[in-house]
Amino acid sequence: MDKDIIESAGKRLPYKVPDGYLEDFTGNMMQHYGRIKREKMRRRYFSIARVAALFLLFLIPGIIFLTDGNSVKNNTDFVGQDSVVISAGENVTEVDNSVSSSITNLSDEELLILTSVLDSDIYKDQL
Amino acid sequence: MTEYTDEYILKLTDKPGTRERGLTLLIDKYKERIYWHIRRLVVSHEDAQDVMQETFINVFRFIDKFEKGSKLYTWLYRIATNECIKLFRKKRDIYTSLEEAGGSLLGSYQTFGSDDGDKIVERFQEALLKLPEKQRIVFNLRYYDELPYEEISKILDTNVGSLKTSYHYAYQKIKEEMLNSEIL
Structure with a gap:
């Protein structure tokens, strides 16, 4: 009798499941899975973008620094090229000619001013 | 299917x-x-x-x-x-x-x-719900799901001996509770 009392209840349960809950459960959960998957992908893209942004943040100043260095070097090269052109002596006569022609074109008054300027030049003896 | x-x-x-x-x-x-x-x-x-x-x-x-x-x-x-x-x-x-x-x-x-109005099932559930949490979980897994103690041990991280004791106590308590409510 003692044991019977539990056995008589058996495995029956006094609960009911709302209609359609278990039938729809798989579909609902898979929709949820889709959302989780999309969210995961979104997070992955964000973290990749964040890493890329950090990379660029460190890379850009480096590129700018390197570009500046090159332009200074290029400018130096340019100046150097000029000086090379002048020191080569090929175009010196051309420069001299242009200077002498501009002097010949000066008026008497202008020539007087130029002479007085040249006389007052403190570095004239060093030339 | x-x-x-x-x-x-x-x-x-x-x-x-x-x-x-x-x-x-x-x-x-x-x-x-x-x-x-x-x-x-x-x-x-x-x-x-x-x-x-x-x-x-x-x-x-x-x-x-x-x-x-x-x-x-x-x-x-x-x-x-x-x-x-x-x-x-x-x-x-x-x-x-x-x-x-x-x-x-x-x-x-x-x-x-209590949807079906079966008194004995109701009394059984009420007695079951009065059990301490661990005994109730062990009783459910063993009685309804008929899982072997070895599997319950993996689910609850508890040794088999202690599970058998829990089940035994749970069974006794439910029986006692049901008999008492029958008398009342």
């Missing part, structure tokens, strides 16, 4: 291309069993619904970490049971004592359960 083997389902979930199909088959195969396990523990359908959702979200998250040597249903029962325990703890935070928490389950049962 064809019932697929766990090995086949796990093979599908292993590959990204077939994972969705594998998860669908997994849910289809176990949803009913897991639902009733949860429902017996948490009593109300609303709570069971929340726990079911959390359980399968955890399945989605951790299916990659499932150890292939273990049984799939043991793993599912473990996740579901842990989610039920989490819910009990939350409720315990709301109710000030264990008795109150237990009483809340009984209250849920009296509100939502």
Whole structure:
């Protein structure tokens, strides 16, 4: 009798499941899975973008620094090229000619001013 | 409906291309069993619904970490049971004592359960709901799900000897409670 009392209840349960809950459960959960998957992908893209942004943040100043260095070097090269052109002596006569022609074109008054300027030049003896 | 083997389902979930199909088959195969396990523990359908959702979200998250040597249903029962325990703890935070928490389950049962008006089933459930949490979980897994003690031991991380003792005490208490209520 003692044991019977539990056995008589058996495995029956006094609960009911709302209609359609278990039938729809798989579909609902898979929709949820889709959302989780999309969210995961979104997070992955964000973290990749964040890493890329950090990379660029460190890379850009480096590129700018390197570009500046090159332009200074290029400018130096340019100046150097000029000086090379002048020191080569090929175009010196051309420069001299242009200077002498501009002097010949000066008026008497202008020539007087130029002479007085040249006389007052403190570095004239060093030339 | 064809019932697929766990090995086949796990093979599908292993590959990204077939994972969705594998998860669908997994849910289809176990949803009913897991639902009733949860429902017996948490009593109300609303709570069971929340726990079911959390359980399968955890399945989605951790299916990659499932150890292939273990049984799939043991793993599912473990996740579901842990989610039920989490819910009990939350409720315990709301109710000030264990008795109150237990009483809340009984209250849920009296509100939502007892649809068929079978008195003996009602008395049985009421006696079951008065058990301490651990004894109630062990009793449910052994009595309703007929799981071997070795599997229950894996689900609850408890040794077999202690599980047998818990089950024995639970059985005695239910019987006593039912006999007392019969006299009254």
